[in-house]
Amino acid sequence: MPRILIVEDEEIIRSALRKLLLHAGYDVADAGSVDDAEREQDLQQFDLIISDLRLPGAPGTELINRAPNTPVLIMTSYASLRSAVDSMKLGAVEYIAKPFDHDEMLAAVETILQQRDANDEAAPTSPEATAANASDPSNIMYGECDAMRQVFHLIRKVAPTETTVLVNGESGTGKELAARALHLLSPRAARPLISVNCAAIPESLIESELFGHEKGAFTGAVSARTGLIEAADSGSLFLDEIGELPPEAQARLLRVLQEGEIRKVGSTQSRQVDVRMIAATHRNLKAMTRTGEFREDLYYRLNVMQIRIPPLRDRLGDILGLASKFLKRQSEKMGNPNLNLSPEAMRALQRHRWPGNVRELENAIERACILCEGDVITPAMLDLEMEGDDVNIPQSLVEGNNEPTKPQEADNGNDLSLEDYFQHFVLENQDRMSETELAQKLGISRKSLWERRQRLGIPRKKTN
Template sequence: MPQPTATIKGHKDTMHRILIVEDEEIIRSALRKLLQHNGYEVAVADSVERATGDEDLPSFDLIISDLRLPGEAGTSLINHAPGVPVLIMTSYASLRSAVDSMKKGAVEYIAKPFDHDEMLEAVESILATASERVPPVETGANADHEAEGDPSQIMYGQCDAMQRVFTLIRKVAPTETTVLIQGESGTGKELAARALHMLSPRAARPLISVNCAAIPESLIESELFGHEKGSFTGAVSGRTGLIEAADGGSLFLDEIGELPPEAQARLLRVLQEGEIRKVGATQSRQVNVRMIAATHRNLKAMTRTGEFREDLYYRLNVMQIRIPPLRERTGDVLGLARRFLERQAERMGKPGLSLSPEAMRALEKHRWPGNVRELENAIERATILADGDVITPSQLDLEMEGGDDYSIPSSLVEGNNEQTPPPSRETDTSSDLSLEDYFQHFVLENQDRMSETELAQKLGISRKSLWERRQRLGIPRKKG
């Protein structure tokens, strides 16, 4: 039987209940402590059999389960607790199994090993989506349910520019139209894609999100379309692609401008014919997928230089939604800041935390090159640094380039015989080497002999974060 932990006093009625099903005690204990520390009520079990022995299993807000467990697989919890979202944990080498989990009804999967921020972000996103989910349309009598949904339940925006975005989403979401979302990094393109999916008739089916820039070029076709056993060196078994995993639902292709030419040609066939062919396969199969793409690049200009197929561009650009940068969203900055502050204050146990008048003026004056993501990071940083009940401009630290931070692993600071040692602060003529300077120096020094995965691991960040910082600092990724 899962053993519920004690709730945080005074928060019982508002806390989300999460069940962890994991047979490895170290992982189970660490994840329980992480979630408890961030304000969640947690119960644990070491197998599906033990988990299903709890009479209140359907009362959990979220189940986090390892894929491979003694006895039944973690995916069986999807059927044992209908209506409860299930997050599947799996090793990176088991990505095919993770995709199969999504097809069976898991709301998300996360690869091991994961960092704390990655897990907390996934949990928060799932819980927020579950509370805002629009009931699926099953009969004509239920058709009004969909009309009750609204993008403002998923995204925030009071300004005229965001209201126009919401209007477009309301109009296009119920259709099968392909949508191209354009906007700078950090504006909330993935939230817009989620709103399009959640307000559509496909809401009960999976939304598969793919960051095209975060997958190595050599693997992109296999990841998207799948492959047959023996189709290339290392293909020891067949794999279901992410497009096939989205069958019946929606596929969100973030940063689609990074797709290599071969994958562009294959994707065009999906849009034209509604069919895919796995790498190494001779037969195609039909798929029913609603395509949503996003980019911060000018795809039209890329068609003129030959970087992006013109026919694919016109197939994608049936309906275009532009997410405005934060600097154009007059009046939204403080509203967003208050929402982020409320969330962070609750998470960190600092109720009553507020912004000083000077901090509010600083927020309104800042240009926000990192957009909403930068604002959220600034609020999180200030919440950590705040000593009293009021956040000051110095704690927002808005002069920092990029608006987010990362830690330098001690292994790099101390040096490593197998890697290029980091620049010494004692010999740095500029007295202090900023974290962005360190990042740029390390990537440029090592990218010729290290893969993107190795670079990300050594820097202690995810591949997506590595790609985003490359974009912000203008460091091109090595091809091949």
């Protein structure tokens, strides 16, 4: 069982993250500072350290030096995102913005541990061959159908080049996994891969975030900052949901692709950068160029090589293979390796249209594993809501008749989950903060804030 150390001074976050990881089947310890962690634990005995960036005393990045053989994942608030990028230069394997979704954190942890296992098993005489095998797209993404074999073929062909790649596919198909495979198979694999979700950054800050800014460039710019493009210098930059970039940022990005140079907001000087660009979108950029939403010249600069990830409904031969893979992983985490799908459940999986693609399938399997009280998963446990089929989750297992669960007062702050933390923060601060300020403090967009309010049943404060 992998051992994980959490170093976080906020008790609510530390407790919630501990519960999340314990539920996922990990052995977890925690501490409130770097010094406490070193005094109370043997840092070399952990498979992964998850640490906040800003801590009392030494910063979280100090753990990179004190535990040189253990991967360190840095957590950071939105306001210090650029500092987290700097931490990757110091040796952190990944960073994640707070507050984060359960799936986002678990996916990052699983990826890091898989990479660590691959490195541990590497033959000392041929590290290059082993690294290439571990980073092969077929080991990062699953696919046996012809469409996915073609995707793997294109990734292997284009990865060793410097060509700009546009990854196209619906939400949940695995576009970020394709970008990771492109980076790991490239000559830049030893350098950072900086991932940016263009839809998650407020429009007013996107240029500063990507290109950096000088001190005094705008209100609140109290010091100069390095942008994410500059942080990716000599490495790869993955721009997810690039169709959401505002026009001004599109024009600046075009210059990066044409001239290989950036200019910080508020600066008169440009500097050269060497960045391999990988972009992804679920939108039709070609159609957006006709409506003026996306620059045509930028589209053609990005669309040198396009890799299309097929939706799961077009990969019927992969559905049961993916389900088996997710079932094996989830059942091992839950300590019940005998879990299996009934024939009826298999047919239900193959009939479903999967609008959420691979992510929806993974969630369905995890849900079924939790609800299953024996060894056989039935269609009802999958809760696929297929039209015309009587496939529903047992009513006794649904709280509030499927209505949004209202925030509950916890007897002890240590029992708060990450969703509870979101509710707690919004309810505590919405009387004195605008929606924009709330979204910025939480590190999400206003649209994401609204969507979470709807999902969790948190009404907006009414203004007179």
